[in-house]
Amino acid sequence: MSNSDSFQRFMFEDIGVRGELVRLDASWQAVLTRHAYPAAVSRYLGQALAAVTLLSGTIKFKGALIVQIQSQGPLHTLVAQATHQKTIRGLAHWHEPVREGALSDVFREGRLVLTLQNEGAEPYQGVVALEGETLSGALETYFSASEQLATRLWLFADEQRAAGLFLQALPGQARSADDWTRVVTLADTVTEREILTLPFEDMLYRLFHEEKVRLFDSEPVVFRCACSRQRIETMLLALGKAEVEEILAEKGCVEVVCEFCNRHYRLDSVDAGALFSEEIKSLPSSTRH
Numbered sequence: 001m002s003n004s005d006s007f008q009r010f011m012f013e014d015i016g017v018r019g020e021l022v023r024l025d026a027s028w029q030a031v032l033t034r035h036a037y038p039a040a041v042s043r044y045l046g047q048a049l050a051a052v053t054l055l056s057g058t059i060k061f062k063g064a065l066i067v068q069i070q071s072q073g074p075l076h077t078l079v080a081q082a083t084h085q086k087t088i089r090g091l092a093h094w095h096e097p098v099r100e101g102a103l104s105d106v107f108r109e110g111r112l113v114l115t116l117q118n119e120g121a122e123p124y125q126g127v128v129a130l131e132g133e134t135l136s137g138a139l140e141t142y143f144s145a146s147e148q149l150a151t152r153l154w155l156f157a158d159e160q161r162a163a164g165l166f167l168q169a170l171p172g173q174a175r176s177a178d179d180w181t182r183v184v185t186l187a188d189t190v191t192e193r194e195i196l197t198l199p200f201e202d203m204l205y206r207l208f209h210e211e212k213v214r215l216f217d218s219e220p221v222v223f224r225c226a227c228s229r230q231r232i233e234t235m236l237l238a239l240g241k242a243e244v245e246e247i248l249a250e251k252g253c254v255e256v257v258c259e260f261c262n263r264h265y266r267l268d269s270v271d272a273g274a275l276f277s278e279e280i281k282s283l284p285s286s287t288r289h
Contacts, residue, residue: 003021003023003199003200003218004023004025004026004161005023005024005025005026005027005220005221005222006022006023006200006218006219006220006221007020007021007022007053007054007057007086007218007219007220007221008020008021008022008200008215008216008217008218008219009057009215009216010204010213010214010215010216011213011214011216012179012183012208012211012212012213013212013213013214014211014212015175015176015179015180015183015211016169016170016175017167017168017169017170017175017179017180017183018167018168018170019165019166019167019168019213020054020057020058020164020165020166021163021164021165021166021200021203021204022050022053022054022163022164022221023161023162023163023195023196023200024046024049024050024053024088024161024162024163024221025160025161026222026223027049027088027221027222027223028046028049028157028160028161028162028223029160030223031045031046031049031088031089031090031223032159034260034261034262035091035092035262037092038094038096038097038098039100039159040075040098040099040100040101040106041075041092041094041098042092042157042159043100043157043158044075044078044092044106044135044157045078045080045090045091045092045157046156046157046158046161046162047135047136047155047156047157047162047164048067048069048078048079048080048090048135049080049082049088049090049157049162050155050156050157050162050163050164051067051080051135051136051139051153051155051164052065052066052067052080052081052082052088052090053082053086053088053164053221054153054164054166055067055082055114055139055166056082056083056084056086057166058166058168059116061084061116061118062084062118062119062120063083063084063116063117063118063119064081064082064083064084064116064117064226065081065082065083065114065115065116065117066079066080066081066113066114066115066116066117067079067080067081067112067113067114067139068080068112068113068114068115069107069110069111069112069113069130069138070110070111070113071107071108071109071110071111071130072107072108072109072110073105073106073107073108073109073110074094074095074096074097074098074099074106074108075092075093075094075098075106075107076093076094076095076107076110077091077092077093077094078090078091078092078107079091079092083224086219086220086221086222087221087222087223087224088221088222088223088224089223089224089225089226089260089261090260091259091260102133102134103130103132103133103134103135103137103138104132104133107130109130110129110130111127111128111129111130112127112128112129112130112138112139112142113125113126113127114126114127114142126142126146128141128142128145128146134155135155136152136153136154136155139151139153140152140153143168149168149169149171150168150169150180151166151167151168151169152166152167152168152184152187153165153166153167154166154187154188154190154195156192156195156196158192158196160196161196161197163195163196164195165187165190165195167183167184167187183208183211186207186208186211187207187208189207190203190207194206200215200218201215225258225260225261225263226260227258227260227261227263227265229265232256232265232267233267233275235256236254236267236272236275237275237276241272241276244272244276245272248268248269248272252268252269253266253267253268253269254266254267254268254272
């Protein structure tokens with residue numbers, strides 16, 4: 001399928017408005033096959049993964065961008081992550097049942113958190129109240145409050161694909177209010193079927209054929225989890241030898257499951273002994289010569 005698992009930028013050259021498109025296919029299926037999500041949960045998770053991929057294209061960074069929702073509702077935790085390499089992963093936690101509905105019904109009172117983990121720098125985090133009837137509306141509220149840039153998103157997801165469209169007025173660019181209103185009005189006519197199935201070129205022509213639009217090269221998007229045995233061992237070292245030995249005494253092994261990819265890691269007493277032995281060897285010597 002054309003544009004499957006791809007991210008693509010475009011620009012309205014005459015009016016200082018940028019846009020982005022994303023479609024997730026195999027990468028979205030990779031998320032769904034790892035957990036049995038109810039339909040309402042998977043729909044919001046797919047939209048969040050499309051959104052975080054779009055937002056990752058608006059900034060220059062080396063690391064990860066995370067969109068997280070924490071709430072008091074049936075769907076109480078939603079996490080979507082994209083890296084600068086356009087790899088994605090996501091997860092959701094919920095209480096049964098979760099019915100299809102507006103954002104306020106599914107999440108109720110909550111907060112929206114955007115975290116930028118940039119290598120070599122302290123993480124940046126923006127937090128706003130979860131407001132709006134859709135996830136796109138909540139993210140638009142975030143941009144209005146924090147970035148003060150006119151921003152619109154259109155997000156869709158079904159059991160096969162997730163996709164999104166993003167528009168943002170560029171700072172310092174001369175444009176009339178009518179220009180922004182016009183392109184947003186045109187974008188509002190996009191349908192779920194179009195954004196999930198049409199080639200990007202065809203969809204942009206359908207929406208904006210009277211505008212001067214420059215379409216840039218597409219970038220692939222893939223599912224990839226950052227978990228590894230080394231990361232698990234680092235976590236256990238931080239937990240401490242005494243606590244690990246207590247778990248071993250009680251259960252016979254230490255088992256860790258990655259919530260993102262559902263991969264299982266198992267360490268027995270021999271593994272733990274080697275792990276903490278290596279830690280001791282790596283400590284700097286206090287002997288002076």
